[in-house]
Amino acid sequence: MTHIRLILLLCFLLPRFHEILCNIDTDTDALLSFKSQVSDPTNALSSWSLHSNHCTWKGVTCSKLGNKVQSLTLPGLSLSGKLPPHLSNLTYLHSLDLSNNNFHGQIPKDLAHLSLLNVIQLSSNNLSGTLPPQLGHLHRLQVLDFSVNNLTGPIPPSFANLSSLENLSLATNGLEGEIPSELGNLRNLSFLQISANNFSGQFPTSIFNISSLVFLSVTENNLEGELPQNFGHVLPNLKNLHLASNMFEGIIPNSISNASHLQYIDLAHNKFHGSIPPFSNLKNLTHLILGNNFLSSTTLLNFQFFDSLRNSTQLQDLRIYENHLAGELPSSFANLSANLQHFCVSYNSLTGNIPQGMKKFENIISLSFENNFFTGELPSEIGALHNLQQLQVQNNRLSGEIPKMFGNFTNLYLLAIGNNQFSGIIHQSIGQCKRLTFLDLAMNRLGGTIPREIFQISGLRILNLEGNSLHGSLPPEVGTLKQLETMNISGNQLSGNIPKEMEACSMLKSLVMARNKFNGSIPTNFGKLASLETLDLSSNDLTGRIPESLEKLQYIHTLNLSFNHLEGEVPMKGLFMSLTKFDLRGNNNLCSPNKETAQKLGVLLCVGKKKRKILLPIVLAVVGATALSISTLFVFWTMMSREKKRKEGEISVLSTPLQGLPQNISYGDIRIATNNFAAENLLGKGGFGSVYMGVFSFSTGETATLAVKVLDLQQSKASKSFNAECEVLKNVRHRNLVKVITSCSSLDYNGEEFKALVMQFLPNGNLDENIHREDEKSGSFLTLMQRLNIAIDVASAVDYLHHDCDPPIVHCDLKPSNVLLDENMVARVTDFGLARFLSQNTSEKQSSTLGLKGSIGYIAPEYGQGGKTSTEGDVYSFGTLLLEMFTAKKPSDEMFKEGLSLNKFVSAMDENEVLKVADGRLINDFESWKQSSKCIVDVIKVGLCCTTDQPKKRWSMREASSKLQAIKHSMLAL
Template identity: 40%
Template sequence: MMRYISFGANKLSGEIPFSIYNLSWLSDFYFPFNQLQGSLPSDLGFTLPKLEVLNVGGNQFNGPIPASISNASNLMRLTIAKNGFSGRVPSLENIHKLQWVSISQNHLGNYGENDNLEFVNSLVNASRLELLQISDNNFGGMLPETVGNLSNRLGILSVGNNQLFGNIPSGLRNLVNLELLHLGGNKFTGRIPGSIGDLQKLQRLGLKGNKFWGEIPSSIGNLTLLTTLNFEENMLEGSIPSSLGKCQNLISLNLSNNNLSGTIPTEVIGLSSLSIYLDLSQNQLNGPMPSNFGILKNLGFIDISENKLSGEIPSSIGSCILLVQLIMNGNFFQGNIPSSFSSLRGIENLDLSRNNLSGRIPKYLENFPFLQNLNLSFNHFEGEVPVKGVFSNSSAISLNGNDNLCGGISELHLSTCSIKESKQSRSRSLKLMIPVVTGILLVTGMSCFIITSWRSKSKREPATPSAFLASVLRVSYENLFKATDGFSLENLIGAGSFGSVYKGILSHDDHETLVAVKVLNLQHRGASKSFIAECQALRSIRHRNLVKIITSCASVDFQGNDFEALVYEFMVNGSLEEWLHPNAEAPRNLNLLQRLNIAVDVASALDYLHHYCETPIVHCDLKPSNVLLDGELIAHVGDFGLAKFLPEATNNLSSNESSSVEVKGTVGYAAPEYGMGSEVSTSGDVYSFGILLLEMFTGKRPTNEMFTGNLTLHNFVKEVLPERLAEIVDPVLLVEREEGETSKANAHKQWTRSFSVKECLVSVLAIGVTCSSELPRERMSMEEVAAQLLSFRNKLVKNVRGQPATYVTA
């Protein structure tokens, strides 16, 4: 008797045959990501009374959701997102087993009606509800107070981008297991309740684009697991609470476009976890800047523009060496541009306009290789304007409103610098230099004496890579030669088409750190281009699940040959390849939760590259050997030698400016369209990730000798899901290894009775199948993949292990 119909991510079009709706014993109705049209029959709940899963997301269905759906009392998952459904959502009160309700991105509801969300009241009896997504529809009215009576298992609540108004319901505090709360893009008003701090498992909180007013509650500091906080475009006032400093996992903070006042708390600037975004722009913040910016070594974007900040620019900002954008315009800063800014060599956009800055324009700015936009207009700068680098392009710089500048390129139409001025300048410099140099010599002599005495008493201490990065910016061939014991075979840990990787110990200032040194084989065609591509990619990205580069070396060896190398943090657990396919000498295995954690990590990294970088980045060579594992088995995506920048965010193949067809990636993992000459796109990475996911949970490489003719890893999995799961899953996952091994037979029996584990595997492999679809348009986005995998992981932890997740990913 047929119980499952699964045709996800195919090329199906037209309407589903009416006869399928009469299969009364059907439990799984699974047709997502096709091109199906039509509407669902009005008697659906009567003809399919055994239905447990209804998934038609990502199609072209229209019409209403049948009211008879309430008769399908066994329904656990209702997923109809990304269609054209319209009208009211019927009552779901008889469906007590519901776990997922995903109806986002449709045309449901009516802005003019105030009872659009009456169906939320009917979900109160769904005691297993874990996900409720109704965002991007036409819902109006207020979010019902009964939302606080929903299941305390609810982990995801997304109601963004509708026309909802009123206050946040007080009962929301009862949803203590919420991990994602998205209320952005509505018309909510009132204060942010202090009870928001009761939701201590929140990881993402978005209230952007509403009309919230009043102060940010200090209880926000109780949300210590937060990774993303966005309160942009509201009417919030008062000071930024210092309690935010307790959110030690925060990687992105956006409080822009409000009426916040007071000083910027040092506790917030002290959040070393910030690595993507810090936006406090367009507020009323005042006073001097905190001096502890040096902690934010991994931050890529700072915007504090359009405030009332004053005093000198802190020199500690120069320690934020991974900055790509620094926006400080529209304040009252004074004094010179700090000399420490010479360390910001990766900066692309520097805007210091409309302040009270003075002095000369630093000449080191002309040596910044990536600087594309420099705005110093409407300050009090004086003297000669440099002519090299960014200063050679008049459209890339703005110097208006500085009346005492001279020189520069002819397009700037500045006056010529007089010889008299140059001589006077040199004379003043000599007069100042004599006492300064004398003082430096005295201080240096005393310092050397003190340091020598201290070193004789202290022991050598190993430095962490992050601390090491602050002090080591360049290394020589000799440094790396010594670090790797002459690039000895004993230290060789890997080799690829473009070079070899060595383990080494790099010493500097009585400190040493364990590193991985990637030496490029410059005899190989494309190796030097790979070196440049990797440098360009790594300088502008920062994420906990991407490898961290410590430094680079472009020099010559002892024989005078060109030498290029990259130095990374060393990953003590090697690559995912070594864990999935261990050799006999080093047997090791990953359990289900560990594999799922790694999948979440890799998805999070790709989501960041595709959607959170200023210019989207396509990795182009995702495979197990390029996924590295640290001491806690946290995954880090590496090897950006083939990475490409896209001119605009896209996951299709329409951009004519995308990278060329020369990129092939690795056989088995490269998207099929690349082999036919298509341009690089984020969809290509999604395909590679899909193959990687299938390999992780089946234990089979895509190049396995069993895959011949039309049989591929994709088809191998797709043809047996979900009924014959045990035939394809990695046998290691069928053997229980908790406190002592049982027999394989008993373990298999125990595993097959575990509904939650089996459901998790089916769901994860289904994502792998969808992502590895032949046609790019049928694949998911990494944003959606990352969200679903995180949900599966958390559900597995709660239902199977009965304990919290081992760590929270970004």
């Protein structure tokens, strides 16, 4: 009895003794409370029972004295629920690991009461809310890992008090704000991982002074800053440096070689400029990724750089894509590590031959030389690279025959050598690449027939043989390509019938066979190609009727059967009732029994058989006689009219006309071509005039469909707009700018002044109507990849205007309705009526003559305050256009008022919320949800970086274009 009284007395007088002996069930209660509030679908906590000591339970480790819980380790058990605050009752807890589960809700701030904690591992859950600043009181904490959750808000400055911290991992959340400079006080920190968040502002230079750092990763944020010139001296222990996808700038310091322990360097997708420094002392280097920056070089600098990597014998990955590298690659390329697996120098300006010496790279997986100016032949020694999976040399100037080496590539899945000058035949050995999914041989000078062996590659998904000189027939084996999604064999000399076996290509989405010599009829079973979205059989010798089975195609949005010899009635059901992108021209014997449909399709009105027998000869005779009379008068009138215009200087040619089209087009020509400016030919109206479609017939016998922009000269600034557009367009030429044939400035038949621009006609309308199309059921919306390509096209055009024209040109009215789409959905920027040339001597007064420069919703905020014309204004408009493309929300929407704009609306959201406001059709468009989601988020980030309120903080169009190219590159690479 005396002993019991003594124990009770000690319980009240000594708190620690109380915890150990007097209240030994506290930890048990806390653990059971935890279990009761957690969902355990795999029954992982079945051992947690009062029938056994809690120290024997799964995941629980106790102290030797008093059975106090010191470690709770339950990773990867599919546990879910909110983290209960009762965990704070485990007062002797040293380590908490609940990673890779499904816990949600906020992080309990009561964890700050566990003063003995060394480790908190809560990564890979669904936790939300902000980081509790109270955790800054855990002075013994060594590991803090909240990565891969849904956390928001800033890093609390109190975290700078975690003096024992060695590992801080906050990656892949929605954290934002600036990184506290006080983190530089964490002198024991060796691992800092804050990638894939929304951090912004200057990256604290104080962190570069933490000499204990071994791993530093801040990729995929909006951080700015420069690497210190003494980088290699202040971070001597660093092994991993990940700064990709930020806005770091400046030069890469030469001292980086002094950080001799470096193994992984990733500085891609930033603004680093200058030459690439030598990496002479990095013997442990395995990855060097410098892509998508502004790094430059010459042949001499290339020699120095590759020589500096001679001692990096562990190098596996070298990527310097999308920079400004020039000159030749040196022969010392062959001295790179034999462990090399990935080599990429694509999207630069490199010249000369692709260097020899690759035979030693037995482990190489991918070689990327595309989009440069390489010449000469493709080295045959590439055939020795048996592990090669990707070979990309497209868009260069390579020539000669393609080496017969493909039988060695048993692992190759991507082969792209298009848009070069290769000649000879396609070797049948390509058929031995049984894993091939992507084959691009387009736009070369290849001849011969298509080897049947290619059609035996069962996994082939994309086949592009466009623009060669291939002949012969398409073999029936094409039907064995069950996975084929895209086939483009246009622009060759292929002949024979279209194989009926193609009905078996059930995954086919795009089939382009235009500009060949195919004959016979369209296979009647093409309606079985249920996934088909694009069908282009134009400019062949096809005969017979249009198969009624095509009516069943639910997803098709582009149908081009023009310039064949098709006949009979056009089917009247299914896609033919809803399709908007079709072309049946040049089939003179096609007809429709319905007058309205006939006009819509551009075909004849069908005539009954009896009436046809009687009326046809009469109609032909009358039409023939009339045509002859009109032609005679028209030729005489045209000659007289053009002679008069020549004397009066009426015609002004703006740029090189489209091949084969005459440069002189008069008011009379335009009036006839547009059917006296008929309403059915009106394509749209703009601020200073209207645009019509016109079908021009020339004395050469040729016809052409062109677009005519007719100025409304009643408006005071219309003439100034016309003159500005003429002045700009005569100085520019780019594949993504609308081609202008000529201008016409004369008098109409009433003696009134008439001004017009005659331009290339683009059949797919403008971007605005394609984004906001309402006919959802037709499936004719722009796909994710189409939108990305269009964005790149527009960015390339404006980049050209800003950076490659002298003087630079500012468009001043960039918006979706001023972006037109051609037959291949290539975007072309139009309407330069507000454009301005920039000059260093241009005064503020001259720059501001337009007042508000552009259209409401797309105008940069500084223009509204009288700011001068600048390239930054175009960048803002482009960013707004980009956000509209991927959210399908107009900046003029009623929801954007009282200071709220499209960019502010989007920028206020975290990544998951952004996906909710993105155009919902895009998420399911690509086969990988994760891939498409990342693409959308990345593009929207580009849009936001272009629409910041401060002009100087906006990206340049060159940067935006490079970023979009990189996004596309990563999409295609996956």
